[in-house]
Amino acid sequence: MYRMNRYAAEFIGTFAIVFFGTGGIVIDEHTHGAIGHAGIAITFGLTVMSMIYTFGDVSGAHLNPAVTIAFSLAGRFPRVEVIPYISCQAAGSIMASLLLNFLFPMNRLLGATLPAGSGAQSFIMEFVLTFFLMLVIIHVSTGSKEQGMFAGLAIGATVTLEAMVAGPICGASMNPARSLGPALVSGHCSYLWIYMVATSAGASAAVLSWKLLPAHPAAKSNASI
Secondary structure, three states: OHHHHHHHHHHHHHHHHHHHHHHHHHHHHHOOOOOHHHHHHHHHHHHHHHHHHHHOOOOOOOOOHHHHHHHHHOOOOOHHHHHHHHHHHHHHHHHHHHHHHHHOOOOOOOOOOOOOOOHHHHHHHHHHHHHHHHHHHHHHOEOOEOOOOOHHHHHHHHHHHHHHHHHHHHOOOOOHHHHHHHHHHHOOOOOHHHHHHHHHHHHHHHHHHHHHOOOOHHHHHOOOO
16 A cells, blocks of 8 residues: 555656646746746746655655656665656656646647757756756655655755756756656657656766765665665
């Protein structure tokens, strides 16, 4: 039962990120700019922060396949749980996009992440963005659980900052699941590989960097869940 609760938390949390985050993009287009770029960035950050505080003690609130993979590589998350977690995150993303498609059938992109410039430019930006996001996550988390008074605030603020800066160029996905649902449901999958590979590679590189940094005593004592 506890395992199913964790899977449900990952599904619901990822659903919320895609529904509210990409929903903000869809509604901004529908209302001709009522939310604005800054509002969309803040919406993503607030949703991530809220879901961390909601599900951090249940599933760790990964809500992101790149984060799940990175925690596994760091030895702070059981490898046997990686596929179930990613499957639930992907399902949550797809269901959120299906609902948005039902609500706004005339919207063409459904908030899909697409490069504004070259594919290489967006790949590098997504790699760097996810690297720093994961670096923050792994330093404020306990084991593979994002919890504590300031963890959600720090991670949500990082998402907001990066979305504010890089959103207009690469979409600032930082999350394969965030890009998966909108791409599949809208049919715009040409650049999906960028947001799958670059984000996962960036998060994995952050783990390598974390391993090379001096270990914090508390991190050693909470190295597993």
